[in-house]
Amino acid sequence: MKFTKMHGIGNDYVYVNCFEETVSNPSAVAKFVSDRHFGIGSDGLILIKPSDVADCEMDMYNLDGSQGAMCGNGIRCVAKYAYDYGIVNKTNISVATKSGIKYLDLTLGDDGKVSLVKVNMGAPILTSRQIPVVSTKEQVIDEPLNVDGTTYHITAVSMGNPHAIVYMDDLKDLDIEKIGPKFENHIAFPDRINTEFVKVIDRHTLQMRVWERGSGETLACGTGACAVAVASTLNGLVDEDQPVTVKLLGGDLQILWNRQENLVYMTGPATTVFDGEIDVSFLEK
Numbered sequence: 001m002k003f004t005k006m007h008g009i010g011n012d013y014v015y016v017n018c019f020e021e022t023v024s025n026p027s028a029v030a031k032f033v034s035d036r037h038f039g040i041g042s043d044g045l046i047l048i049k050p051s052d053v054a055d056c057e058m059d060m061y062n063l064d065g066s067q068g069a070m071c072g073n074g075i076r077c078v079a080k081y082a083y084d085y086g087i088v089n090k091t092n093i094s095v096a097t098k099s100g101i102k103y104l105d106l107t108l109g110d111d112g113k114v115s116l117v118k119v120n121m122g123a124p125i126l127t128s129r130q131i132p133v134v135s136t137k138e139q140v141i142d143e144p145l146n147v148d149g150t151t152y153h154i155t156a157v158s159m160g161n162p163h164a165i166v167y168m169d170d171l172k173d174l175d176i177e178k179i180g181p182k183f184e185n186h187i188a189f190p191d192r193i194n195t196e197f198v199k200v201i202d203r204h205t206l207q208m209r210v211w212e213r214g215s216g217e218t219l220a221c222g223t224g225a226c227a228v229a230v231a232s233t234l235n236g237l238v239d240e241d242q243p244v245t246v247k248l249l250g251g252d253l254q255i256l257w258n259r260q261e262n263l264v265y266m267t268g269p270a271t272t273v274f275d276g277e278i279d280v281s282f283l284e285k
């Protein structure tokens with residue numbers, strides 16, 4: 001199987017061009033290629049597929065083989081791959097996902113390849129079916145959640161995939177390896193949850209770490225950064241209708257929630273690391 005290793009500010013995936021390749025058991029392939037010792041090493045697997053409704057389709061799998069509904073860092077890399085490898089020859093493209101069709105604007109670097117991508121991530125979903133939390137423009141009803149004996153106040157926001165946002169005074173001492181799985185597998189989240197731990201730097205800047213459903217701590221989470229910007233607006237912690245810089249371990253993302261449109265825009269880089277080939281025939285169904 002031919003693949004391309006790419007990342008969005010350190011949130012790295014193995015990408016397969018399914019216009020040319022067939023992957024019969026993506027969940028098993030995701031688990032194998034993601035292993036940083038026995039495989040390639042990544043946060044998961046992303047298949048770039050033909051689509052009848054968009055320029056291509058993104059089919060995303062976490063490191064544990066679970067299928068994700070949307071991936072913000074991943075879709076920027078899908079767009080870069082599609083342009084750089086000739087699947088599209090335009091800089092405004094559409095990508096079908098399990099959370100609907102997304103529209104992207106590509107910026108080219110001096111080498112004529114995609115360097116930066118702006119994604120219309122769609123509208124945030126504020127009524128979580130996992131948690132009876134309804135966030136309205138006037139008020140965010142934080143859900144007190146008992147996790148491992150401690151009560152946390154979370155804000156639930158979905159960007160097509162579920163996120164729980166927790167605000168903290170400092171992230172340095174966060175034992176994310178301990179608390180992350182407790183959130184991920186909490187009884188309140190029947191589909192599990194992505195959890196973002198956020199420190200407010202100022203009214204335009206947030207710092208976050210993330211424990212991703214199905215992948216553990218990643219260096220960045222695009223949908224998570226969007227969910228954090230939305231939650232922080234609703235909680236009155238950042239200025240409304242202003243760009244927010246979300247600082248993640250792997251780099252920064254620019255997020256804008258246009259309240260009139262009720263659309264969230266994410267802008268960030270996409271990077272190709274290397275092309276390769278790996279035998280996965282032993283995993284075929």
Ligand SMILES: N[C@H](CCC[C@H](N)C(=O)O)C(=O)O
Pocket residue numbers: 011062067068069070071072073074161162194212213214215218220221222223224
């Ligand atoms: N773990 C996520 C999918 C990947 C999201 C993240 N890598 C991003 O960039 O949005 C989930 O299961 O919902």
